[in-house]
Amino acid sequence: MTQRASWDAGTASALIAERAALPGGLLPILHALQEHFGYVDAAAVPMVAEALNLSRAEVHGVVTFYHDFRQAPPGRHVVRVCRAEACQSMGADRLVEHIKGRLGIDFHETTADGRCTLEQVFCLGNCACSPAVMLDGKLHGRVDAARFDQLMAKSEGQR
Amino acid sequence: MSMRVFVPRDAAALSVGAHEVAEAVSRAAAARGVEITLVRNGSRGLFWLEPLLEVETQAGRIAFGPVRAEDVDLLFDAGFRPLTEHPLCLGLTEEIPYLKRQERLTFARCGITDPLSLADYRAHGGYRGLARAVTMAGEAVVEEVVQSGLRGRGGAGFPTGIKWKTVLGASADQKYIVCNADEGDSGTYADRMIMEGDPFVLIEGMTIAGLAVGATQGYVYIRSEYPHAFRQMTRAVEIARAAGYLGADVHGSGRAFDLHLRLGAGAYICGEETSLLESLEGKRGIIRYKPPLPAHKGLFGKPTVINNVISLATVPIVLDRGAAFYRDFGMGRSRGTLPIQLAGNVKHAGLIEKAFGLTLRELIYDYGGGTATGRPLRAVQVGGPLGAYFPESLLDLPLDYEAFAAQKGMVGHGGVVVFDDTVDLARQARFAMEFCAIESCGKCTPCRIGSTRGVEVIDRIIAGQNRGANLTLLDDLCATMLDGSLCALGGLTPLPVQSAVKHFPEDFDRPAPRIAAE
Numbered sequence: 194m195t196q197r198a199s200w201d202a203g204t205a206s207a208l209i210a211e212r213a214a215l216p217g218g219l220l221p222i223l224h225a226l227q228e229h230f231g232y233v234d235a236a237a238v239p240m241v242a243e244a245l246n247l248s249r250a251e252v253h254g255v256v257t258f259y260h261d262f263r264q265a266p267p268g269r270h271v272v273r274v275c276r277a278e279a280c281q282s283m284g285a286d287r288l289v290e291h292i293k294g295r296l297g298i299d300f301h302e303t304t305a306d307g308r309c310t311l312e313q314v315f316c317l318g319n320c321a322c323s324p325a326v327m328l329d330g331k332l333h334g335r336v337d338a339a340r341f342d343q344l345m346a347k348s349e350g351q352r
Numbered sequence: 353m354s355m356r357v358f359v360p361r362d363a364a365a366l367s368v369g370a371h372e373v374a375e376a377v378s379r380a381a382a383a384r385g386v387e388i389t390l391v392r393n394g395s396r397g398l399f400w401l402e403p404l405l406e407v408e409t410q411a412g413r414i415a416f417g418p419v420r421a422e423d424v425d426l427l428f429d430a431g432f433r434p435l436t437e438h439p440l441c442l443g444l445t446e447e448i449p450y451l452k453r454q455e456r457l458t459f460a461r462c463g464i465t466d467p468l469s470l471a472d473y474r475a476h477g478g479y480r481g482l483a484r485a486v487t488m489a490g491e492a493v494v495e496e497v498v499q500s501g502l503r504g505r506g507g508a509g510f511p512t513g514i515k516w517k518t519v520l521g522a523s524a525d526q527k528y529i530v531c532n533a534d535e536g537d538s539g540t541y542a543d544r545m546i547m548e549g550d551p552f553v554l555i556e557g558m559t560i561a562g563l564a565v566g567a568t569q570g571y572v573y574i575r576s577e578y579p580h581a582f583r584q585m586t587r588a589v590e591i592a593r594a595a596g597y598l599g600a601d602v603h604g605s606g607r608a609f610d611l612h613l614r615l616g617a618g619a620y621i622c623g624e625e626t627s628l629l630e631s632l633e634g635k636r637g638i639i640r641y642k643p644p645l646p647a648h649k650g651l652f653g654k655p656t657v658i659n660n661v662i663s664l665a666t667v668p669i670v671l672d673r674g675a676a677f678y679r680d681f682g683m684g685r686s687r688g689t690l691p692i693q694l695a696g697n698v699k700h701a702g703l704i705e706k707a708f709g710l711t712l713r714e715l716i717y718d719y720g721g722g723t724a725t726g727r728p729l730r731a732v733q734v735g736g737p738l739g740a741y742f743p744e745s746l747l748d749l750p751l752d753y754e755a756f757a758a759q760k761g762m763v764g765h766g767g768v769v770v771f772d773d774t775v776d777l778a779r780q781a782r783f784a785m786e787f788c789a790i791e792s793c794g795k796c797t798p799c800r801i802g803s804t805r806g807v808e809v810i811d812r813i814i815a816g817q818n819r820g821a822n823l824t825l826l827d828d829l830c831a832t833m834l835d836g837s838l839c840a841l842g843g844l845t846p847l848p849v850q851s852a853v854k855h856f857p858e859d860f861d862r863p864a865p866r867i868a869a870e
Contacts, residue, residue, distance in 0.1 A: 216633075216652065217614070217633040218634055219634030220616075220631065221615070223617070224576075245634070251635075254636050259617035259618055259636075261576050261617040261618035277538030277539075277737065278539060278733055278737060279538045279767075280696075281780075282769055282771045282775065283696060283697055315737075315790075315791070316536055316537065316539075317577050318363065318541040318543075318578055319364050319367050320538060321364060321399035321695050321701035322367055322402070323701075332367040334364060334367035334368045
């Protein structure tokens, strides 16, 4: 599982300041915030806007445009399952049904116990080893229902 | 003498256990007191054999695969020697027919060298293109690329040299080279393989582009789904900079060129060049009107060359071997080689770099060995989510930009996804519209609204409601999207939809599912 810090304005401010001078620095800043906290807290939006001399609306617009950026903390594990054509041809739809059933959630949801967040992704570039799943940032190929269950059990064990 | 053992660190190889195999190799060698050098190479692209382990011998490199961590001890016990006897032994890697029959120019080093060793890179012909380019005038370098016939490998197939020529002719205080590494098409992974398996070739290609057109800054925009490629590129750029291949004085030329890496954020539309530029500038990835072309007003409003990874990674060999050498490969107006990515439901999925002109049938059967499930092949989608679905009867189509366009399809970035007879093309058509709706940037109405209406119309067709009228409506909607969209996302989504309707009409005429009819 990924260790994430809880929201803290001081750290956020430092992360923003380090990247504020980069040309086109907004995406690098948002990535840094999300990597550290697991999401982009609403409180960060005015801070980023101030640092980059943008309006809050502009920053909000960017946060919400990109599928990657979350506005709420994810679960302890993040499962990203590929739904694109190459994986479909090898049974991704069945795998998706299995995962949804096992976790008891739909895409963009987090289990009630905060254990797991499920996300869809369109292509992980692992199309020769379909179906593909990314679990906590690690790519897995040739994933069927049984292998997914193993991977989840293993990641739970490392808790 | 220390034995050299190769285990790939390509993301796909890692996804099926290459890391565990590499650890097992180190453990087994230590336990036996055998001195080995473990090289973490890129992938050869024979993915059904990954993790592919290779051992260097007098005769050449011997391959084993697919290797599991628990196989490693046995391989050591056999001394990797009684080669033909071990069930995992594939013989000399170079003699594997899948690899031997290829024409690897862009991928000449991928899987062979240590991706982060500059010495290895140079020993295998690396930086020879740049060495020649620094002795030439910018115009001459651009002319070499024009003459090679190289066309944009990202999908649009626009002549690379012409883009360069426009930027060369533009006057500005700052110009940029931007590499589009937002490889979002399903079924494609060639960019990822190059960034992970031979990153210096991309850096060299971008450097040549920079020197040719007078750009001192370059950006590589890498999709966030490729964290491993991003890390590998980060290291490679640091190594190249430390060795003087990037920076204020590139390779003693007295000219400057440096590279910056940026991570995308999960938006397919950012593979469209103007949307990518907006994203690089820190904005929403909304596409721009053209003109002005990026070559005139691109990144931060400055003249910008924006090319795909494969286009840029092909430049070094063009400069090294000359335009004529590269142009001699291929057919018609499709010159050189195409790194084809065979994917999906196919037995031997992998990277096949061949001169243009190979047919889909040769590709899928001679290389791919048919479907992975063993069921009959029913459809092939070429060119990513915006590419057409072709039936078995069109498999003799040669891979060539014009031949595909004539069949209302596209070669795109070279991804070929195979489906067996369990595929339902009405569902695939629906998915194409759904995908467009999810990924549309929202700027133009045909794409933003048309895709959502498209899903609804196809749902009604599947449900058996007024099929004839709804198919006519779908056709009309596709025509609007095709003619009225601002970019390729809305403009090409009709390709998979209409090809599905045309070639697989029976899938749009099935008895309606009971639940939908209620």
